[in-house]
Amino acid sequence: MSSKVNKVHEPLFHIAKRTGIPTWLSWLIRILSVAAALVACAVVTVILTGENPISVYATMIDGAIGTKRRVWSLLQNTAILLCISLAVTPAFKMKFWNIGAEGQVLMGGLATTACMILFGESMPSLLLYVLIIVTSIAAGAIWAFIPAFFKAKWNTNETLFTLMMNYIAMQIVSYFTYIWSVPKGSGQIGVINAATRAGWLPSIGGNAYLINIIIVAVLTVGMYVYLKYNKHGYELSVVGESENTAKYIGINVKKVIMRTMLLSGAICGIAGLLLVSGTDHTITRNTVEGRGFTAIMVSWLAKFNPVYMILTSLLLVFLQKGAIEISTIFGLNDSFSEIITGIIIFFIIGSEFFVNYQIKFRESQKGGNK
Amino acid sequence: MGKQAAIELKNITKTFGSIIANKDVSLTVNRGEILSILGENGSGKTTLMNMISGIYFPDHGQIFINGQEVVIRSPRDAFDYKIGMIHQHFKLVDVFSAAENIILGLENEGKFNIKQSTSKIKAISEQYGFEIDPDKKVYEMSVSEKQTVEIIKVLYRGADILILDEPTAVLTPQEAQKLFAVLRRMRDDGKSIIIITHKLHEVLSLSDRVVVLRKGEYIGTVETKETNETELTEMMVGKKISLNIDRSEPKNCETRLEVKNVSCVNREGVKMLDSVNFEAKSGEILGIAGIAGSGQRELLESIAGLQKLTEGQILYHNPKTGKTDNLGDKTPLQIRDLGVRLSFVPEDRLGMGLVGNMDIVDNMMLRSYRKGKTMFLERKKPKNLANKIIEGLEVVTPNANTPVRRLSGGNVQKVLVGREIAASPTVLMAAYPVRGLDINSSYLIYNLLNSQKEEGVAVIFVGEDLDVLLELCDRIMVISSGKISGIVDARTATKEELGLLMTKNNGGTTDEQ
Numbered sequence: 001m002s003s004k005v006n007k008v009h010e011p012l013f014h015i016a017k018r019t020g021i022p023t024w025l026s027w028l029i030r031i032l033s034v035a036a037a038l039v040a041c042a043v044v045t046v047i048l049t050g051e052n053p054i055s056v057y058a059t060m061i062d063g064a065i066g067t068k069r070r071v072w073s074l075l076q077n078t079a080i081l082l083c084i085s086l087a088v089t090p091a092f093k094m095k096f097w098n099i100g101a102e103g104q105v106l107m108g109g110l111a112t113t114a115c116m117i118l119f120g121e122s123m124p125s126l127l128l129y130v131l132i133i134v135t136s137i138a139a140g141a142i143w144a145f146i147p148a149f150f151k152a153k154w155n156t157n158e159t160l161f162t163l164m165m166n167y168i169a170m171q172i173v174s175y176f177t178y179i180w181s182v183p184k185g186s187g188q189i190g191v192i193n194a195a196t197r198a199g200w201l202p203s204i205g206g207n208a209y210l211i212n213i214i215i216v217a218v219l220t221v222g223m224y225v226y227l228k229y230n231k232h233g234y235e236l237s238v239v240g241e242s243e244n245t246a247k248y249i250g251i252n253v254k255k256v257i258m259r260t261m262l263l264s265g266a267i268c269g270i271a272g273l274l275l276v277s278g279t280d281h282t283i284t285r286n287t288v289e290g291r292g293f294t295a296i297m298v299s300w301l302a303k304f305n306p307v308y309m310i311l312t313s314l315l316l317v318f319l320q321k322g323a324i325e326i327s328t329i330f331g332l333n334d335s336f337s338e339i340i341t342g343i344i345i346f347f348i349i350g351s352e353f354f355v356n357y358q359i360k361f362r363e364s365q366k367g368g369n370k
Numbered sequence: 371m372g373k374q375a376a377i378e379l380k381n382i383t384k385t386f387g388s389i390i391a392n393k394d395v396s397l398t399v400n401r402g403e404i405l406s407i408l409g410e411n412g413s414g415k416t417t418l419m420n421m422i423s424g425i426y427f428p429d430h431g432q433i434f435i436n437g438q439e440v441v442i443r444s445p446r447d448a449f450d451y452k453i454g455m456i457h458q459h460f461k462l463v464d465v466f467s468a469a470e471n472i473i474l475g476l477e478n479e480g481k482f483n484i485k486q487s488t489s490k491i492k493a494i495s496e497q498y499g500f501e502i503d504p505d506k507k508v509y510e511m512s513v514s515e516k517q518t519v520e521i522i523k524v525l526y527r528g529a530d531i532l533i534l535d536e537p538t539a540v541l542t543p544q545e546a547q548k549l550f551a552v553l554r555r556m557r558d559d560g561k562s563i564i565i566i567t568h569k570l571h572e573v574l575s576l577s578d579r580v581v582v583l584r585k586g587e588y589i590g591t592v593e594t595k596e597t598n599e600t601e602l603t604e605m606m607v608g609k610k611i612s613l614n615i616d617r618s619e620p621k622n623c624e625t626r627l628e629v630k631n632v633s634c635v636n637r638e639g640v641k642m643l644d645s646v647n648f649e650a651k652s653g654e655i656l657g658i659a660g661i662a663g664s665g666q667r668e669l670l671e672s673i674a675g676l677q678k679l680t681e682g683q684i685l686y687h688n689p690k691t692g693k694t695d696n697l698g699d700k701t702p703l704q705i706r707d708l709g710v711r712l713s714f715v716p717e718d719r720l721g722m723g724l725v726g727n728m729d730i731v732d733n734m735m736l737r738s739y740r741k742g743k744t745m746f747l748e749r750k751k752p753k754n755l756a757n758k759i760i761e762g763l764e765v766v767t768p769n770a771n772t773p774v775r776r777l778s779g780g781n782v783q784k785v786l787v788g789r790e791i792a793a794s795p796t797v798l799m800a801a802y803p804v805r806g807l808d809i810n811s812s813y814l815i816y817n818l819l820n821s822q823k824e825e826g827v828a829v830i831f832v833g834e835d836l837d838v839l840l841e842l843c844d845r846i847m848v849i850s851s852g853k854i855s856g857i858v859d860a861r862t863a864t865k866e867e868l869g870l871l872m873t874k875n876n877g878g879t880t881d882e883q
Contacts, residue, residue: 014427016386229746234739237728244722247676248714249736250702360429
């Protein structure tokens with residue numbers, strides 16, 4: 001009826017969902033997306049700074065793996081991030097939005113700190129290690145269990161609850177850093193047991209961080225097996241996918257929620273232990289440095305697969321380390337490195353679109369249709 | 371006016387990956403006619419209509435409206451061409467009123483005027499004979515009222531061509547009749563109506579012409595006057611299928627399940643079951659008939675241990691031990707631990723019976739994963755079972771590791787029923803097991819239920835098609851507003867008898883005659 005009818009415009013392309021995609025193609029798409037990200041970053045670099053992008057990338061790689069010490073630092077940071085990612089994974093797979101890993105790690109770290117300060121002098125070292133392990137796991141687990149319990153009993157919103165628990169944890173740590181501060185009143189604990197090294201995780205073959213990496217490697221394998229082959233892991237996936245199905249086959253949903261969060265919190269507790277006893281040998285309210293949140297991205301990017309999480313956590317830490325180096329060497333501010341990181345992550349997440357969908361272009365119309 | 375083409379499709383093709391949903395489909399819809407699109411599940415009916423209403427875009431082919439070629443890229447384009455689609459799943463905002471939903475998204479010139487809209491809605495309702503309260507909130511509405519809102523929504527936008535996707539799937543027979551009357555009135559008013567369906571009797575009673583699709587291909591168009599059920603079925607399935615369901619005489623009937631005085635309430639505290647009493651016997655199929663939402667779901671869920679009873683007992687007579695247990699106060703796990711082999715095919719297949727994102731093997735495991743003493747899963751047996759079901763029930767799937775959500779409706783149901791039967795149950799409950807299934811898959815399910823009955827299982831079948839209930843079951847229990855209004859012998863009962871029982875002791879809650 002309207003004059004519009006005469007104007008025939010077939011859209012240039014349209015989007016269609018893929019029914020299946022061979023593995024090699026999906027990986028090719030992902031690799032290409034990283035390449036595209038690097039090109040985009042190069043363009044942005046030239047436009048914003050006028051620097052040669054190749055040398056920027058070289059600096060980035062140098063910053064991440066340029067020296068032996070940097071390699072260790074990269075691996076150590078990857079291990080910690082991976083550990084926290086492993087912790088949040090069962091919760092997210094269960095569709096329990098645990099954004100409280102930050103606080104759970106902090107509580108684990110605080111428990112470790114307490115053991116080291118209070119019993120570092122008096123206790124035989126083996127017993128001290130046992131005590132540190134038990135208390136830090138318990139502290140993380142309890143911190144995670146509280147929101148899980150409320151969720152199971154009264155269906156409270158776990159997102160808000162776990163988030164608020166983070167702030168409580170931070171304030172508790174602030175309080176104790178004041179109580180235990182050295183010198184008194186400085187508000188800083190400083191390196192604990194610097195002379196005796198009581199409660200410090202031992203270095204293996206002169207590498208201080210190796211033990212952290214080994215522990216996290218074991219946890220990775222453990223979590224992979226737990227999620228894929230364990231009955232509990234299966235139950236939590238069912239709960240995550242459909243609570244109704246879980247009830248239908250007789251899974252006690254409340255029990256699974258509480259059990260899974262105990263596990264999630266326990267691994268956060270271990271991460272806290274690794275941070276305090278294995279890395280920093282001290283604690284501040286910012287010890288976790290937001291990795292409780294970064295871990296969520298690691299976990300989702302890897303689609304909750306612990307093996308892929310090794311790659312995603314390594315990638316994020318690599319980018320972060322490299323970006324810091326760029327800022328220092330080229331005298332750029334921190335924001336620039338974050339722009340680079342952001343672009344790369346954007347492309348990686350965006351590649352999933354092309355894995356799941358394909359773009360069909362308009363077929364050229366012969367025969368003079370207008 | 372004569373026969374004037376309102377919409378014409380030429381050689382429409384649409385593929386999803388390697389799946390061809392529509393292949394070279396051409397058809398015409400005239401002004402002032404009702405056209406049925408008939409086809410089995412997965413024959414491409416909905417995909418084809420989605421291309422007319424702007425949800426999908428065809429890979430090839432042309433669409434003409436009133437003789438002019440058009441391009442429909444979005445539902446908004448479709449509205450511009452006066453095409454409106456009423457989807458199977460309603461797209462309404464629950465907390466808005468009928469009127470608010472109807473005018474939602476319209477770009478009106480000038481001021482937003484709900485009063486004016488309301489009077490326009492009333493005018494439309496009167497013209498075509500709808501019953502609607504424009505101020506009623508959607509969450510307070512029955513399914514049929516929601517459908518009415520959807521239809522008025524497209525009429526309000528001035529649609530000349532209405533597409534209805536399985537409009538009667540959610541309606542009671544009375545509501546369906548009312549809808550048909552409205553549709554006929556619209557046809558007489560010169561509108562073109564396309565209805566997608568696979569119910570033959572509706573096609574025959576309502577439409578002027580029928581277009582048959584099979585596996586995405588256009589099979590043919592016939593005048594309704596000149597055809598019959600047998601011909602249409604042949605066109606639809608490609609080969610003649612006996613409409614008779616085999617039924618054997620029940621053997622060795624023992625009381626397996628005794629439901630005594632059972633009542634329950636839903637989350638809002640409304641009584642859903644009211645002193646229900648009946649027995650289910652081994653070696654027979656007990657049918658349950660009733661208008662949707664009369665308490666069928668609550669009844670089955672009560673037996674399965676998913677619904678808390680406010681009173682009453684559910685007694686299970688164990689054929690192995692001879693003991694009698696009360697299932698009424700137990701959880702599904704406790705029921706299983708008692709050695710009660712109870713299988714349940716719920717109405718909501720992907721939301722309850724299966725996990726859509728898990729593959730067939732892991733879905734098999736839902737029932738059996740607890741077996742084995744270790745804490746680890748055993749996937750070998752579920753995998754064998756999955757392959758057995760895929761082969762035995764002809765499930766169309768690339769392999770056993772395909773996520774269930776990727777399968778078509780019929781194949782999803784085969785996986786679910788196959789798993790439930792594999793548990794060698796003594797009681798098998800199936801809620802609407804053939805809903806949305808094509809004829810071939812439906813018969814496969816009927817045969818499975820029959821073979822279970824012959825093996826001495828007490829089968830409980832909740833159905834909506836009275837013809838099927840009468841042909842398949844041994845006894846039919848009719849439930850109405852949570853009460854049992856009668857139990858009849860399926861061999862002697864008539865449809866009218868069941869229809870009467872279905873509306874008996876109805877508290878007059880929603881019906882307005």
